[in-house]
Amino acid sequence: MIIKPRGTMDIMPEDTPLWQYVEEKAREISNTHGFGEIRFPTFEQTELFARGVGDTTDVVQKEMYTFFDKDNRSMTLRPEGTASIARSIVENGRCSDAMPLKLYYLISCFRYEKPASGRYREFYQYGVEMYGSESAASDASVIALADSYVKSLGITDYSLEINSIGCKECRPHYKKALTDYYTANYDTLCDTCKTRLKTNPLRILDCKNPECAHLAKDAPKTLDYLCENCTSHMKTVEDSLKSMGITYKVDTGIVRGLDYYTRTVFEIIGPGEPDKDGNVRRLALGGGGRYDGLVEEIGGPKLPGVGFAMGLSRLIIALQMSGKELPSKKKPVLYIASLGTNAQIQALGIVNKLRNAGIYAECDLVGRSLKAQMKYADKIGAEFTAIIGDNELENGKAILKNMATSEQTEVEIKALADFFKNR
Ligand code: HAM
Numbered sequence: 558m559i560i561k562p563r564g565t566m567d568i569m570p571e572d573t574p575l576w577q578y579v580e581e582k583a584r585e586i587s588n589t590h591g592f593g594e595i596r597f598p599t600f601e602q603t604e605l606f607a608r609g610v611g612d613t614t615d616v617v618q619k620e621m622y623t624f625f626d627k628d629n630r631s632m633t634l635r636p637e638g639t640a641s642i643a644r645s646i647v648e649n650g651r652c653s654d655a656m657p658l659k660l661y662y663l664i665s666c667f668r669y670e671k672p673a674s675g676r677y678r679e680f681y682q683y684g685v686e687m688y689g690s691e692s693a694a695s696d697a698s699v700i701a702l703a704d705s706y707v708k709s710l711g712i713t714d715y716s717l718e719i720n721s722i723g724c725k726e727c728r729p730h731y732k733k734a735l736t737d738y739y740t741a742n743y744d745t746l747c748d749t750c751k752t753r754l755k756t757n758p759l760r761i762l763d764c765k766n767p768e769c770a771h772l773a774k775d776a777p778k779t780l781d782y783l784c785e786n787c788t789s790h791m792k793t794v795e796d797s798l799k800s801m802g803i804t805y806k807v808d809t810g811i812v813r814g815l816d817y818y819t820r821t822v823f824e825i826i827g828p829g830e831p832d833k834d835g836n837v838r839r840l841a842l843g844g845g846g847r848y849d850g851l852v853e854e855i856g857g858p859k860l861p862g863v864g865f866a867m868g869l870s871r872l873i874i875a876l877q878m879s880g881k882e883l884p885s886k887k888k889p890v891l892y893i894a895s896l897g898t899n900a901q902i903q904a905l906g907i908v909n910k911l912r913n914a915g916i917y918a919e920c921d922l923v924g925r926s927l928k929a930q931m932k933y934a935d936k937i938g939a940e941f942t943a944i945i946g947d948n949e950l951e952n953g954k955a956i957l958k959n960m961a962t963s964e965q966t967e968v969e970i971k972a973l974a975d976f977f978k979n980r
Contacts, residue, residue, distance in 0.1 A: 597645045609644075643851050643857065647852060658689050664681070675830070696797075712879055727787055732759065791821065888917075896945070944956070
């Protein structure tokens with residue numbers, strides 16, 4: 558048997574209502590906050606991600622699905638949306654639009670990661686990007702949107718964690734302090750981090766190797782190396798979050814795994830799930846931050862930006878853990894069981910009329926016996942059933958049975974749509 562590629566998912570109709578729920582809420586909240594939807598290619602020239610996301614990041618170095626097309630051009634399935642959107646607004650001449658330019662997206666992304674609970678190779682993101690404002694107010698308003706979205710889904714067990722990783726003025730001082738710290742602890746570093754020490758010491762802070770993770774605890778903290786402007790930016794972000802009544806924590810350990818970030822970075826950390834060894838792993842439901850150099854980096858004008866993306870499968874895990882009643886597949890209001898071929902044909906006509914009136918009804922399409930039809934109606938959770946035979950067709954009346962209460966009501970067949978609409 559041919560099976561799906563490792564780290565991908567099939568989502569079945571009984572589960573899609575939950576996906577539709579998180580997607581619809583994303584659309585709803587994006588509209589309320591004035592973000593318009595952008596759609597863009599699933600694959601891009603590899604160079605875009607190498608330059609945008611950063612060629613020393615794990616995403617670019619280890620996780621990209623890269624292939625050569627028939628013209629021998631290097632292409633990559635998008636590992637995220639931010640770099641593609643930066644490319645798209647430059648290419649479509651949107652950098653001189655009235656600012657801020659506010660965009661949202663619901664996309665699939667591809668990363669060659671080791672699959673685990675909430676970690677896939679093809680996964681889905683809801684993200685937003687706001688361009689054209691350097692102000693801390695735009696950071697705070699994007700963070701507020703992320704926070705409201707998670708709340709609007711009904712997820713309460715999460716924490717919003719923020720940090721600042723400085724700008725091109727102060728980052729070099731921080732990098733120097735990190736390089737000094739890790740050079741003094743060189744022998745403890747894993748082989749990858751020994752290389753990272755030369756190429757991008759910030760990435761060592763993300764390393765999952767236990768020894769490197771242990772060293773990271775005492776590493777210099779970004780906030781101690783911020784320049785005056787970055788310190789004041791961070792303070793205004795915090796003051797704005799407080800004024801909006803948003804609960805957050807400052808976590809100096811958040812540096813994010815992508816290279817384009819400047820100043821504000823944040824993550825929304827969800828509830829913990831025990832792994833097979835019983836260790837509780839808290840998944841990042843989403844993350845984002847400011848990226849003032851990205852558009853220039855990929856060849857566009859100077860244009861600041863801030864945004865975030867949420868992992869839909871992780872939001873779904875958090876919802877499933879919340880104990881909240883979850884959306885499920887729609888159940889028919891009425892199942893019409895039929896006796897004989899003529900009744901089956903007439904039932905089809907009645908059901909079609911009801912469906913055209915926006916009422917979800919079902920009838921037999923398989924040729925089941927009456928007993929099997931009633932069993933099936935119960936299985937699919939029909940709210941009412943009606944049995945249609947020659948007598949009912951002659952009288953033009955059907956007896957509706959409420960499946961929960963067994964109460965019976967006689968209704969004119971012609972008036973069924975009105976009955977369901979007006980009840
Ligand atoms: P990211 O932190 O790489 O940021 O991904 C955002 C979210 O996508 C994560 O917090 C997680 O929920 C989900 N995610 C990431 N990788 C996987 C995976 N392998 N399986 C399932 N879910 C995953 C970005 O992608 C940035 N582009 C966010 C951003 C937008 N920053 C500014 N604007």
